[in-house]
Amino acid sequence: MQEANTQRNTEGSTAARFQTTRGTLSEMSKLMRDLAGADRRRVLVTGAGGGIGDAVARRMAQAGYDVVGTVRDALRAEALSQDAARAGLRLRYLPLELTDDRQVEALGSRIGAEGALDVLVHNAGFGVFGAVEDVDAATAARQFAVNVLGPLALTRCLLPGLRATRGHVIWIGSLAGRVALPFQAHYSATKAAIALISDALRMEVAPHGVRVTCVEPSDFATGFTNARCLSRRDDSAYALVSGRCLAEVEKQERSAPDPAWVARVVQELAESADPPPRRPVGSNARRICLLLRLLPARLAERMIRSHYRV
Numbered sequence: 001m002q003e004a005n006t007q008r009n010t011e012g013s014t015a016a017r018f019q020t021t022r023g024t025l026s027e028m029s030k031l032m033r034d035l036a037g038a039d040r041r042r043v044l045v046t047g048a049g050g051g052i053g054d055a056v057a058r059r060m061a062q063a064g065y066d067v068v069g070t071v072r073d074a075l076r077a078e079a080l081s082q083d084a085a086r087a088g089l090r091l092r093y094l095p096l097e098l099t100d101d102r103q104v105e106a107l108g109s110r111i112g113a114e115g116a117l118d119v120l121v122h123n124a125g126f127g128v129f130g131a132v133e134d135v136d137a138a139t140a141a142r143q144f145a146v147n148v149l150g151p152l153a154l155t156r157c158l159l160p161g162l163r164a165t166r167g168h169v170i171w172i173g174s175l176a177g178r179v180a181l182p183f184q185a186h187y188s189a190t191k192a193a194i195a196l197i198s199d200a201l202r203m204e205v206a207p208h209g210v211r212v213t214c215v216e217p218s219d220f221a222t223g224f225t226n227a228r229c230l231s232r233r234d235d236s237a238y239a240l241v242s243g244r245c246l247a248e249v250e251k252q253e254r255s256a257p258d259p260a261w262v263a264r265v266v267q268e269l270a271e272s273a274d275p276p277p278r279r280p281v282g283s284n285a286r287r288i289c290l291l292l293r294l295l296p297a298r299l300a301e302r303m304i305r306s307h308y309r310v
Contacts, residue, residue: 040066040090042117043270044158046151047124048093049076051222052172055263056121058084061091063267068111070096070124098124098150099142108157116165119270120158122151122194123172127187127224129246130231131238139231140186147190152197159205166209168270171198172262173214173278175285179292179300182310183242184249195278202277213275215265216289218282219256245308257283 043060047053048069057069067090071077077093084091094110097103111117125147128139155169162169176184177191195214202212232242262281269275280289292300304310 040064041119042066042068042115043119043121044068044070044111044117045121045123046070046096046098046154049080051224052217052220052259052262053121053123055259056123056266057091058089059260059263059267060119060270061089065090065119067091069093070107072097096124098154099145101153104150104153105157108154111158112161116167117158117161118165118167119170120155120162120167121170121172121266122155124151125172125190126227126229127184128229128231129183129187129242129249131183131236131242132185134233134236134238134242135186135231139229143186143229144190144193147187148193148197151194155201159210162210163205163208168211168213168275169198169201169205170266170269171195171212171214172266173198173216175216175218175280175282175288177214177216178289179304182305182308183238183245199277211272211275212277213269214278215262215269216278216280216285217262218280218285218288219253220259220262220282221254221256222259225250225253241310245310248307248309 043057043065045053045057045060045067046069048057049071053069057067061067061084069080069091071080071093072095074095077095080093081091084093094107095103096107126143128135128143130139151171161167171194173194174187174191176188177193177195180188195216198212198214205212230246232239232246236242265279265281269279280286291303295303
């Protein structure tokens with residue numbers, strides 16, 4: 001009888017120790033998950049509804065980042081957030097119209113209030129196609145407002161937080177910022193502006209440990225092609241040549257690589273302790289940059305005109 005009682009007490013003690021150990025392990029597991037969440041880096045990607053922005057946002061989320069993407073429409077932001085949640089991604093979308101100063105300030109305040117931001121990816125933008133003579137002032141102004149002035153305003157709002165985290169600002173520029181494209185003067189000008197802003201900003205924030213990089217993609221197959229704003233008149237003196245050029249531009253864009261290539265480069269840059277100031281990406285992108293540096297200006301211009309059938 002005494003031996004039986006001793007055996008029962010031993011079994012009870014073992015079970016209690018097992019329950020205690022299991023509880024401790026559960027608490028440790030929860031603590032580790034909480035710590036992992038606290039250490040998760042936060043990323044903001046503008047223009048994340050499609051194309052390069054979508055590819056970047058999803059890749060970063062799949063890599064374990066806490067990602068916020070922006071799109072212009074509030075209903076679409078909600079729908080995309082639900083889709084991402086169903087896919088198990090730490091990715092949500094917020095509405096943002098870059099030409100609305102109040103929306104820019106509100107988003108900046110919200111991001112700051114939610115915690116530290118580690119990476120800001122400026123991707124939102126669009127392209128205007130048309131001869132300089134044919135593009136009206138309102139269209140030109142919107143091109144600069146969306147591609148340059150809006151991102152600048154958002155950067156001003158978020159820089160205090162990025163200084164605190166010693167974060168990284170990544171601008172999605174374009175090879176069009178290195179060379180003027182016929183009938184895309186305004187788009188080229190905004191991308192050149194972005195590259196130079198990136199260069200100047202990098203020097204300013206370097207003492208604070210903030211990194212700044214301009215990614216310069218060549219052509220990629222995205223919704224950018226269909227979203228392009230066309231400023232063309234049937235009676236334009238440039239109608240024939242601009243039409244031929246547009247057909248060539250669209251053909252090249254539709255047969256271009258997938259934007260996942262750019263997303264991979266953005267992740268590599270975000271995880272680099274010493275990223276390059278500029279990073280061309282795409283088919284022959286680096287070769288094109290080298291040629292532009294080496295060729296005489298007149299020869300380079302002839303090659304561009306021939307490329308676009310102008």
